[in-house]
Amino acid sequence: MIHKLIASWLGIGYIKGGGTLAAIVTCLLVYLLQQNHLLDSNWTLPVITIIITLLGIYVGDQVEPDWGKDSYRVVIDEVAGQLVTLLFIPITPLYLIIGLVLFRFFDMVKPLLIRRMEKLPGGTGVMMDDVLAGVYSNIILHIIVAIIARYPIS
Secondary structure, X not given: OHHHHHHOOOOHHHOOOHHHXXXXXXXXXXXXXXXXXXXXXXXXXXXXXXXXXXXXXHHHHHHHHHHOOOOOOOOHHHHHHHHHHHOOOOXXXXXXXXXXXXXXXXXXXXXXXXXXXXXXXXXXXXXXXXXXHHHHHHHHHHHHHHHHHHOOOO
């Protein structure tokens, strides 16, 4: 029972559009953590991201016998991917929205080897396609941050 609760990110995975909703909730949680100065250290978000990713691999393995391979109910992978997207990015509403759009694009379209990650066994395959989507999103978001820093929006 606890594995399903964690894999579905406290039940979000049972809702239609759960993957997108889980990514949005993740952005909101990161924003709230940042606003309350809980992400002031450079290592806090990376550690949270690693823990969520490893937890996702574990619970993905646990729920697969009941739910099947990469069930729509498993949304902890979207949480991890969205966290990867936001690593080492200034946490502002603008960058959260851009990061969310980029991550959901890469997660849904699955270009550039992302789809191949799904073929990895068990929870690893469930998580790694979203982690890679997060990596691609993070790279593009870093470029956008650099451009905006160089040419600020007035």
